[in-house]
Amino acid sequence: MRIVVLVSGTGSNLQAVLDAVRDGQLDVEIAAVGSDRPGTYGVERAADAGYPTFVVNFRDYPARADWNRALTREVASYAPDLVLSSGFMRIVDEEFINSFNGRYLNTHPALLPSFPGAHGVRDALAYGVKITGCTVHWADAGVDTGPILAQAAVEVLDGDTEETLHERIKVQERRLLLETLDRLSREGL
Numbered sequence: 001m002r003i004v005v006l007v008s009g010t011g012s013n014l015q016a017v018l019d020a021v022r023d024g025q026l027d028v029e030i031a032a033v034g035s036d037r038p039g040t041y042g043v044e045r046a047a048d049a050g051y052p053t054f055v056v057n058f059r060d061y062p063a064r065a066d067w068n069r070a071l072t073r074e075v076a077s078y079a080p081d082l083v084l085s086s087g088f089m090r091i092v093d094e095e096f097i098n099s100f101n102g103r104y105l106n107t108h109p110a111l112l113p114s115f116p117g118a119h120g121v122r123d124a125l126a127y128g129v130k131i132t133g134c135t136v137h138w139a140d141a142g143v144d145t146g147p148i149l150a151q152a153a154v155e156v157l158d159g160d161t162e163e164t165l166h167e168r169i170k171v172q173e174r175r176l177l178l179e180t181l182d183r184l185s186r187e188g189l
């Protein structure tokens with residue numbers, strides 16, 4: 001299973017995928033890692049590991065549709081079986097989704113459909129839920145919407161901050177992501 005990974009930030013989930021592939025625990029071929037902006041640590045991690053990288057800088061395009069088209073073309077040029085949004089913080093349009101229909105995987109640090117968006121951990125804390133978690137799902141053109149493949153629950157502890165809670169969620173998120181990729185690579189999409 002050939003994958004392209006999209007990141008916008010730190011790329012700690014990406015690192016878990018890179019490590020699992022390196023250690024022979026995950027049988028996927030990483031075709032490339034790309035970002036919507038330059039200078040992300042995620043892309044640096046991929047380059048350090050020797051994988052092709054690309055940036056389709058959102059700010060370089062006058063209109064969102066132009067950026068979407070450029071991103072779609074760039075990702076398609078690597079002929080991936082699956083595209084993984086690993087902390088990719090941009091909404092993609094129908095053209096992108098149709099090009100990778102049912103093959104665009106996203107992870108989110110909340111129990112969807114609760115708390116979608118860029119601040120899933122902060123929003124769950126602010127609401128005061130006692131249990132939150134993470135979700136791995138097929139993404140469509142909405143904000144963290146699409147069929148759910150796997151979820152894990154994480155308890156909110158007294159005194160949790162966004163950072164401490166997110167760190168505990170990420171432990172589960174990485175496990176869920178690796179398990180899901182492993183299952184998809186063995187059983188097919």
Ligand code: GAR
Nearest residue numbers: 009010011012013087107108109117
């Ligand atoms: C992850 O927790 C991911 O679920 C979240 O961004 C983080 C990226 O961390 N994505 C979203 O919130 C999408 N709505 P990382 O860059 O360290 O892997």
